[in-house]
Amino acid sequence: EAGVTQFPSHSVIEKGQTVTLRCDPISGHDNLYWYRRVMGKEIKFLLHFVKESKQDESGMPNNRFLAERTGGTYSTLKVQPAELEDSGVYFCASSPFPGEAFFGQGTRLTVV
């Protein structure tokens, strides 16, 4: 069974540009989450989808971040315009039920 897949694995962009991260969850997992680890600090929750609906987006840092989940399948996280402080590793996870989150490898975003 395929795991959670994230694209790209690395991205380097200039300040002010737009970047879109993609996550393909495990098939059949209704719950999809985005997390972020900045500067070697703790991994922080960004948002949670149940199917195509945003269940909790309390961790989204500001309106430069937009997450979507088309048809309840894959999800995208767009940062527009990117700022230096957005650099970090963005993790996606999916789960069929609470706590058993399966994580992807992460996307390392560097804004220069």
Add this chain to the structure above:
Amino acid sequence: GDSVTQMEGPVTLSEEAFLTINCTYTATGYPSLFWYVQYPGEGLQLLLKATKADDKGSNKGFEATYRKETTSFHLEKGSVQVSDSAVYFCALTKGDYKLSFGAGTTVTVRA
């Protein structure tokens, strides 16, 4: 709000040494507790978990016991190997699907 505090790294030790990574938490109610591990070049993997007080989670020679009286979930392994080199994250959830993580502890095991 809920939070997790784990010992700062990095931790460097020799093969066959004993490893302890301290983790304490602050949360209302009865959270479930987890240890996740990220090996070099890989994603986060669930290492072990405990869902109620006094439960012991174990996997790959690692153990952690859910201590409600001390709000702790320390990770231990009696004899580490080079392949245990990774970043270890303590985390909790209260069943609302949202995980709260500690800052991570980088462990390097030398041959």
